[in-house]
Amino acid sequence: MEGSVCKHRAVPTVLTLTKTCLACPSQWEGTLDDGRAVYARFRHGHLGVGIGDTVKAAVDNAISGEALCDEEIGGGSTDSWISRN
Numbered sequence: 001m002e003g004s005v006c007k008h009r010a011v012p013t014v015l016t017l018t019k020t021c022l023a024c025p026s027q028w029e030g031t032l033d034d035g036r037a038v039y040a041r042f043r044h045g046h047l048g049v050g051i052g053d054t055v056k057a058a059v060d061n062a063i064s065g066e067a068l069c070d071e072e073i074g075g076g077s078t079d080s081w082i083s084r085n
Contacts (some may be wrong), residue, residue: 028041036052051068
């Protein structure tokens, strides 16, 4: 994608993914097949995804320059949806 900050590289398979927040921002935590943690956050059309050895490290990576993905995907609306394609 043009202007994308997602780092398109080989990523391990997600084994578990649980929505951890029912309010804004939408947040998910999970585990990868290599044992690392994954964290995703979506708010106002902005998606951040981080991977780390712990959930805390994954959260820290999602909101830093180490994010696997840091991208505007929903047009900035609070009622954006992420669809599974």
